[in-house]
Amino acid sequence: MGxxxxxxxxxxxRNPQRLYVQNVPMNLDAQWITGFVDGEGCFYVGVNPHRExxxxxxxxxEFTVVxxxxxxxxxxxxxxxxNCGVVRVNHGDRMAYRVRGKDHLLxxxxxxxxKHPLKSSKRLDFEKxxxxxxxxxxxxxxxxQGVEEIRLIASQMNxxxxx
Amino acid sequence: MGxxxxxxxxxxxRNPQRLYVQNVPMNLDAQWITGFVDGEGCFYVGVNPHRExxxxxxxxxEFTVVxxxxxxxxxxxxxxxxNCGVVRVNHGDRMAYRVRGKDHLLxxxxxxxxKHPLKSSKRLDFEKxxxxxxxxxxxxxxxxQGVEEIRLIASQMNxxxxx
Numbered sequence: 023m024g025x026x027x028x029x030x031x032x033x034x035x036r037n038p039q040r041l042y043v044q045n046v047p048m049n050l051d052a053q054w055i056t057g058f059v060d061g062e063g064c065f066y067v068g069v070n071p072h073r074e075x076x077x078x079x080x081x082x083x084e085f086t087v088v089x090x091x092x093x094x095x096x097x098x099x100x101x102x103x104x105n106c107g108v109v110r111v112n113h114g115d116r117m118a119y120r121v122r123g124k125d126h127l128l129x130x131x132x133x134x135x136x137k138h139p140l141k142s143s144k145r146l147d148f149e150k151x152x153x154x155x156x157x158x159x160x161x162x163x164x165x166x167q168g169v170e171e172i173r174l175i176a177s178q179m180n181x182x183x184x185x
Numbered sequence: 186m187g188x189x190x191x192x193x194x195x196x197x198x199r200n201p202q203r204l205y206v207q208n209v210p211m212n213l214d215a216q217w218i219t220g221f222v223d224g225e226g227c228f229y230v231g232v233n234p235h236r237e238x239x240x241x242x243x244x245x246x247e248f249t250v251v252x253x254x255x256x257x258x259x260x261x262x263x264x265x266x267x268n269c270g271v272v273r274v275n276h277g278d279r280m281a282y283r284v285r286g287k288d289h290l291l292x293x294x295x296x297x298x299x300k301h302p303l304k305s306s307k308r309l310d311f312e313k314x315x316x317x318x319x320x321x322x323x324x325x326x327x328x329x330q331g332v333e334e335i336r337l338i339a340s341q342m343n344x345x346x347x348x
Contacts, residue, residue: 061224
């Protein structure tokens, strides 16, 4: 903590504007977030073999927004807005804001996009994403049949998009 | 026109929701547009040799938003919102909303993003884009020296981004 603070002050001495950029919270408008996520967001569900899980598989639901590191402040602003998730290196010079786990997704992410619907076809992915989370909330992913149902829905998400 | 109309009705008979999707205008919120353009928009200035121009070069300024064809309705909604530009095939299954020419850009596009500032580093591109358009408005691009000034500013735009 002390080290980070000192490094921060040194950086500010080199570039006084840096303090401003890092410390003033960026206020995000709900409609701006919807537009940005229509462009840059991804709702993803992965179903992977996992020997310790009851049904032999783990269902991983994830909301991510990836940006070049030059715009990492937008990712931190999203994290602050949604009050959950992490900002991490994605790969190379790309950073990702990522929210995993049904509890945070159902509490913070899903209600936002129900209230502020996406306008692009990404809304269809979001609706499948939400269905799967509600199935998980009901314990559907704990049976082999339930995992297959989820896998089928997940296979219809993010069609024609690179991940 | 008649053919298009008949094809449209046949498509609606096959899929009644299609009429709804195509004909109800999509209302875009200014903040949604700013967020979407922060993600998907591009402000571009090209300087190309052109023997018929006074200064031997043509300066082409262009605002574009590219989407998969599945979301072409968003591009038409942008066109309706800004009251200018065209929606065309970009390449393959990608469509582009495109506004060219300093008059439309200065009248419709620039004032919008002055009033509703971009939040990403794309704002820096927009500011260079705006400067070049104002230089063109003043006739700077009509001299060789002016073209060089514009080329220098344009070379600092869209750094590290694919086009």
